[in-house]
Amino acid sequence: MKSRYSYKETLETAEKVGWRVEDIIGGDKRLDFTRPFLPESLARVEPMDFLSSEEKLVLNQIRGYGYLYTFGLVEEFILPFLLDHARPQLNGDDYRTRALLRFAGEEAKHIQLFKQFATEFKNGFATPCDTIGPPQEIARAVLSHSPLGVVLVILQIEWMTQRHYLDSVRDDHALDPQFKSLLRHHWIEEAQHAKLDTLMAEALSDACSPAEVEKGISDYAAIGGLLDGGLRQQVEFDMQSFQRATGRELNRAEQDRFRAIQTQAIRWTYLGSGMTHPKFLETVGDLRPAARANIEQMARAFC
Ligand SMILES: [Fe+2]
Numbered sequence: 001m002k003s004r005y006s007y008k009e010t011l012e013t014a015e016k017v018g019w020r021v022e023d024i025i026g027g028d029k030r031l032d033f034t035r036p037f038l039p040e041s042l043a044r045v046e047p048m049d050f051l052s053s054e055e056k057l058v059l060n061q062i063r064g065y066g067y068l069y070t071f072g073l074v075e076e077f078i079l080p081f082l083l084d085h086a087r088p089q090l091n092g093d094d095y096r097t098r099a100l101l102r103f104a105g106e107e108a109k110h111i112q113l114f115k116q117f118a119t120e121f122k123n124g125f126a127t128p129c130d131t132i133g134p135p136q137e138i139a140r141a142v143l144s145h146s147p148l149g150v151v152l153v154i155l156q157i158e159w160m161t162q163r164h165y166l167d168s169v170r171d172d173h174a175l176d177p178q179f180k181s182l183l184r185h186h187w188i189e190e191a192q193h194a195k196l197d198t199l200m201a202e203a204l205s206d207a208c209s210p211a212e213v214e215k216g217i218s219d220y221a222a223i224g225g226l227l228d229g230g231l232r233q234q235v236e237f238d239m240q241s242f243q244r245a246t247g248r249e250l251n252r253a254e255q256d257r258f259r260a261i262q263t264q265a266i267r268w269t270y271l272g273s274g275m276t277h278p279k280f281l282e283t284v285g286d287l288r289p290a291a292r293a294n295i296e297q298m299a300r301a302f303c
């Protein structure tokens with residue numbers, strides 16, 4: 001399959017736009033807890049009319065912490081996957097090797113960046129926030145699937161970060177500047193990652209029999225189900241964290257509304273916004289047109 005992207009061009013762009021963790025956090029670069037961390041399209045706190053504006057802000061920040069943690073978590077399986085994918089052809093195309101190793105290095109850097117932001121959050125937020133995991137266990141479960149299934153999940157995640165920044169973050173001037181800077185810098189490097197994921201998905205599918213492509217697509221759906229189960233658990237944790245942080249005890253009806261609104265919010269954030277990305281669907285459609293139609297159908301539950 002002739003790709004629309006190339007390792008050489010992607011590497012050249014990556015080398016031009018690269019940044020250091022030290023440029024983004026540390027010293028006087030601090031989180032401002034008087035501001036929201038996530039845009040409303042991801043946090044969806046406004047429909048929760050039983051909360052005060054201060055409580056909505058606290059919930060937005062809890063979701064922001066969840067964002068740091070969840071990206072750290074998915075990058076825990078992206079990094080080993082990349083190394084495994086690069087290794088068998090280290091003596092092939094030099095641009096391929098360099099682009100993939102740089103990609104891996106950037107993901108290791110992103111893991112560190114998200115961790116540093118998470119530490120800064122914990123230092124500034126009044127109470128602890130619970131999270132799903134441990135990340136290594138989730139990574140092991142994801143990586144037990146076929147490489148084509150895993151690469152489709154990674155492709156979806158990287159296009160998703162593009163959408164988050166361009167559609168919701170870039171023009172939102174109410175956000176904490178530090179958190180916004182994190183999302184902007186992540187977006188800058190993920191733009192190359194999404195292209196490299198496309199190249200990896202194409203290479204893996206070219207080497208697959210029709211039955212293996214079928215298996216890859218069903219593994220993609222299985223991993224999506226696994227992640228969705230984790231996200232629903234995260235909503236329960238967020239509700240506990242919210243009650244702990246605000247001292248407010250939600251009654252049964254409020255808990256049900258919290259669960260319903262935040263489940264849709266978190267599903268859109270980490271699944272729907274990637275599943276419906278036109279570039280992701282384009283790659284899946286090239287692989288198998290019927291799979292694209294299935295994913296479009298499935299995505300309705302996550303939007
Ligand atoms: Fe990343």
Ligand SMILES: [Fe+2]
Nearest residue numbers: 107158190193
């Ligand atoms: Fe990435």
